Amino acid sequence: MxxxxxxxxxxxxxxxxxxxxxxxxxxxxxxxxxxxxxxxxxxxxxxxxxxxxxxxxxxxxxxxxxxxxxxxxxxxxxxxxxxxxxxxxxxxxxxxxxxxxxxxxxxxxxxxxxxxxxxxxxxxxxxxxxxxxxxxxxxxxxxxxxxxxxxxxxxxxxxxxxxxxxxxxxxxxxDVTGSLWEKWAFIAAAGVTTILFRGNIGDIIAAGGHDMILDAVAECEAVAAASGYPVSEATHEQTVNMLTEPHSTFTSSLYRDLMNGNAQESEHLLGDMALRAQQLAVPAPLLNATVLQIRTQQVG
Structure with missing residues (x-):
């Protein structure tokens, strides 16, 4: 055994x-x-x-x-x-x-x-x-x-x-690599959205953030595509549906860990993706802003 x-x-x-x-x-x-x-x-x-x-x-x-x-x-x-x-x-x-x-x-x-x-x-x-x-x-x-x-x-x-x-x-x-990239792109987009705008999906949508959520998804999926692992259309639709659902109370685990002061994986998930975006010349302003915000808090 x-x-x-x-x-x-x-x-x-x-x-x-x-x-x-x-x-x-x-x-x-x-x-x-x-x-x-x-x-x-x-x-x-x-x-x-x-x-x-x-x-x-x-x-x-x-x-x-x-x-x-x-x-x-x-x-x-x-x-x-x-x-x-x-x-x-x-x-x-x-x-x-x-x-x-x-x-x-x-x-x-x-x-x-x-x-x-x-x-x-x-x-x-x-x-x-x-x-x-x-x-x-x-x-x-x-x-x-x-x-x-x-x-x-x-x-x-x-x-x-x-x-x-x-x-x-x-x-x-x-080969499971494509699946790893698809989940990473979703986790990163959810982290960028809820950390940068400091709230759950329903509140962000109510505040007028729908299009910026789509921008965050596009940035993270563009990094995956440039790395050779484009996100499937079905997974993209699932991501968009989950991150743009009105009245949703969803927040990312990255956001919850950050707010609760727990050990968190922002560098592993967002910092690494931002670095890859830079290396691949993929524009990622929302991702970069989120990473900078987290690092600024950690300095204090």
Whole structure:
């Protein structure tokens, strides 16, 4: 049986780990000391509309030498990646597959540099959050995992089989890079819109921001196209519909993290896209203004 290591036991890792454990997979969580103590004592709590449950889970703080895993799923936020990569060195062998489940693209390059040939791509679609008491809260029934090859390397069949469990809709693609870019373009456009205009979509529309939302979408999708991964018409329509819905209370996770003072991924998602726009000579005034606004706040 494949040994699976999930890095992080937050919203994404907590829900997906639950499904893997329920399906009998050999799962271990790599977490920080405080989270390790909670999991060892109480398991991982998950709350849904139907109520709160918990499941027992194995957890470690640091892999021991020789403690190699077949599959590693990375579910932490971008600021944690440098320490995670350092901590994973004992867990990665020549046949280990690493699938970072983050938005953006820079993380794949980071893992590829540290562990050449081990990286594949993945996207987790889920509406979940982590309460202050570290209870995982799944907000909707949406739970979808898209995985596949990158850099011409396919996802091994046995890895796909290990990830195929009840409760998760699994989609396997020969090359998942285009899907990663499509999600990144959406996440960036949503971040630019809600951060720059400081509100939810409904309020921005009511204030007359419809056309500027479309401009933000166009900028981010232009970067994807210039990088060789144009967003499909269907995905473009979904993005526009979601970000221009009157009375919508939607805000991006980037905006929420910024407003709440949480660890956030603005440089990973918006700073990196702004840099690529500059390198590709793609005009991106709204994206650049948003990045400057965030960086100015951080200076203070």
């Amino acid at each position: 494949a040994r699976i290591l999930i890095v992080g036991a937050g919203a994404t890792g907590g829900v997906y780990g639950e499904k893997l454990v329920e399906a009998g997979r050999d799962v271990t969580f790599l977490v920080r000391e405080r989270r390790f103590e909670e999991i060892s004592a109480e398991g991982i709590r998950v709350r849904r509309k139907s109520g709160t449950t918990s499941y027992p889970a194995k957890a470690i703080v640091t892999p021991e030498p020789g403690d190699v895993y077949d599959l590693i799923l990375v579910t932490v936020k971008a600021p944690a990646l440098p320490s995670v990569i350092e901590n994973l060195k004992n867990a990665v062998g020549p046949n280990t597959i690493i699938i970072p489940l983050l938005n953006g693209m820079a993380h794949n390059a980071m893992f590829e540099d540290a562990f050449p040939g081990c990286v594949r791509g993945g996207i987790m679609r889920i509406m979940a959050t982590l309460d202050p008491d570290n209870t995982v809260v799944q907000l909707t029934n949406l739970c979808e995992l898209i995985v596949g090859g990158v850099h011409g390397r396919k996802l091994p069949d046995d890895v796909a089989a290990a990830l195929d469990v009840p409760g998760i809709r699994l989609i396997v693609r020969e």
